[in-house]
Amino acid sequence: MKKIINDPNQAVQDMVNGFVAAYPDKVTLIPETLAVVRKDAPITGKVGLVSGGGSGHEPAHAGYIGKGMLDVAVAGEVFTSPTPDQVLEGIKAVDAGEGVFLVIKNYTGDVLNFEMAAELAEAEGIQVEKVIVNDDVAVEDSSFTTGRRGIAGTVFVHKIAGAKAEAGGSLSEVKQVADKVVANVRSMGMALTSGTVPAAGKPGFQLEDNEMEIGIGIHGEPGIERKPIASADTIAQELTDRILDDIDISNGNEVAVLINGLGATPEMELYIVNQKVQAILRDRGIEVYRTYIGEYMTSLEMAGCSITVLHLDDELKPLLDAPSEAPAFRR
Amino acid sequence: MELDVLKTVEWMEQTNEKMQAKKDELTTLDQPIGDGDHGINMARGFQEVVNKLNDTEYNEVSAVLKDVAMTLMSKVGGASGPLYGTAFLKISTAVKGAGTVERDLFAKALTEAVNGIKQRGKATEGEKTMIDMWSPISEAFQQASDFRPEDMMEAAQAALESVKELEATKGRAAYFKEKSVGHLDPGAVSTFYLFEALADVWKGDN
Numbered sequence: 001m002k003k004i005i006n007d008p009n010q011a012v013q014d015m016v017n018g019f020v021a022a023y024p025d026k027v028t029l030i031p032e033t034l035a036v037v038r039k040d041a042p043i044t045g046k047v048g049l050v051s052g053g054g055s056g057h058e059p060a061h062a063g064y065i066g067k068g069m070l071d072v073a074v075a076g077e078v079f080t081s082p083t084p085d086q087v088l089e090g091i092k093a094v095d096a097g098e099g100v101f102l103v104i105k106n107y108t109g110d111v112l113n114f115e116m117a118a119e120l121a122e123a124e125g126i127q128v129e130k131v132i133v134n135d136d137v138a139v140e141d142s143s144f145t146t147g148r149r150g151i152a153g154t155v156f157v158h159k160i161a162g163a164k165a166e167a168g169g170s171l172s173e174v175k176q177v178a179d180k181v182v183a184n185v186r187s188m189g190m191a192l193t194s195g196t197v198p199a200a201g202k203p204g205f206q207l208e209d210n211e212m213e214i215g216i217g218i219h220g221e222p223g224i225e226r227k228p229i230a231s232a233d234t235i236a237q238e239l240t241d242r243i244l245d246d247i248d249i250s251n252g253n254e255v256a257v258l259i260n261g262l263g264a265t266p267e268m269e270l271y272i273v274n275q276k277v278q279a280i281l282r283d284r285g286i287e288v289y290r291t292y293i294g295e296y297m298t299s300l301e302m303a304g305c306s307i308t309v310l311h312l313d314d315e316l317k318p319l320l321d322a323p324s325e326a327p328a329f330r331r
Numbered sequence: 332m333e334l335d336v337l338k339t340v341e342w343m344e345q346t347n348e349k350m351q352a353k354k355d356e357l358t359t360l361d362q363p364i365g366d367g368d369h370g371i372n373m374a375r376g377f378q379e380v381v382n383k384l385n386d387t388e389y390n391e392v393s394a395v396l397k398d399v400a401m402t403l404m405s406k407v408g409g410a411s412g413p414l415y416g417t418a419f420l421k422i423s424t425a426v427k428g429a430g431t432v433e434r435d436l437f438a439k440a441l442t443e444a445v446n447g448i449k450q451r452g453k454a455t456e457g458e459k460t461m462i463d464m465w466s467p468i469s470e471a472f473q474q475a476s477d478f479r480p481e482d483m484m485e486a487a488q489a490a491l492e493s494v495k496e497l498e499a500t501k502g503r504a505a506y507f508k509e510k511s512v513g514h515l516d517p518g519a520v521s522t523f524y525l526f527e528a529l530a531d532v533w534k535g536d537n
Binding site for chain 2: 076077080081083084085086108109112113115116146
């Protein structure tokens with residue numbers, strides 16, 4: 001293992017400290033936790049927005065903290081959900097009396113820990129609602145999940161629910177729009193190499209030099225198929241076809257597209273993938289309203305990418321376009 | 332059976348001793364189906380429980396169990412932390428106000444714990460999870476009025492045997508489906524040690 005770290009067991013703490021040090025006027029760390037919170041939270045009259053999950057997916061989730069997106073991001077150890085007490089501290093820190101909304105990716109550990117935190121918060125008199133993101137069309141169940149996994153599409157949920165909350169939306173309105181995003185977003189990824197969890201010291205899995213894995217999860221959990229590597233166009237075609245097979249988007253509809261790097265894939269390759277994705281959508285008469293290219297939801301230093309398509313309507317478009325001061329999603 | 336504050340603390344101390352002693356066994360069971368950390372997590376969690384209980388004065392069983400719940404939830408991590416945390420939180424709530432917890436009340440509390448685990452894990456009996464230990468042990472408690480620690484161990488042993496033959500459909504092991512048959516579920520085994528520790532403390536009563 002070759003990594004720029006100090007102590008593998010301190011990697012998450014060191015990263016969180018470094019993140020807070022990068023934006024000292026915007027965010028702070030809740031004492032005794034790995035929860036990073038907006039400095040101006042709780043914000044009077046606004047629903048608090050909470051997300052988080054295992055570390056190793058940077059810039060998720062702390063990168064999405066800021067005016068117009070999340071209020072707090074609770075980090076767990078690498079690929080491990082944060083514990084309920086930590087999430088609870090996050091919820092308490094952003095509750096201004098309007099209620100708190102949790103964005104949870106569908107992994108067994110995340111769901112268990114965030115739901116438990118929600119119950120503890122409710123017992124303290126805080127109103128809590130949640131959405132569970134399950135945008136990955138690759139597999140129904142995995143070693144980490146019951147049902148579909150939550151991956152890069154989660155970023156659109158952060159953005160749109162965040163904009164709704166910032167605009168003064170009530171807890172039920174924030175939930176309604178977040179549910180709508182989840183119903184309309186689909187993703188799928190592929191990998192060329194594995195990431196290495198610092199504390200484990202070795203790659204999570206092995207792919208041969210000429211191999212790729214289609215449908216892989218953001219923790220390296222198995223996908224659909226391992227096969228010889230193909231061209232960017234072929235990869236883009238396979239992922240996009242599977243996404244579009246799963247969601248009813250027809251001629252004349254508008255979408256947002258996210259080509260997400262998993263950690264070790266250069267932007268050059270993401271743009272090459274994007275070229276094909278745009279062509280496929282154009283051929284189907286689907287209009288691309290916005291495109292995002294870059295690293296939004298990574299898997300340590302995994303090489304690979306994911307494609308996300310969000311079906312937009314007149315309610316979602318302005319929320320996607322609303323201002324955001326989050327360092328990883330500025331608008 | 333009468334659980335007072337001292338006995339409850341003793342139950343947790345004995346559980347911790349077992350988790351420390353069985354750490355490697357639990358981890359080995361977790362490796363083929365999970366991420367191989369169940370023993371490490373449970374050993375760390377119960378050590379923290381004992382540290383917390385030794386540092387705190389209690390005058391109610393419910394308060395002891397609430398601290399057990401909160402500590403397990405925050406120190407075990409993964410899925411086991413919130414599941415064990417929920418179980419102890421439910422027991423704690425069910426026995427609130429009781430100076431000593433008699434068998435009937437404990438039986439009622441166990442029912443609450445089983446329901447809590449089912450709700451939290453969105454699982455039910457027969458899916459090869461810790462529920463397949465908690466549920467039959469709880470049922471055995473409800474049925475016999477002259478229930479003895481030996482009966483509890485018999486129920487626990489029988490439950491463990493039948494868990495082994497189940498096919499996993501929930502939890503991480505579910506990914507391995509039929510391959511899980513014949514394999515002991517680590518969460519079921521750690522539950523077994525928890526109740527074995529209770530039996531040991533309970534036997535000391537008589």
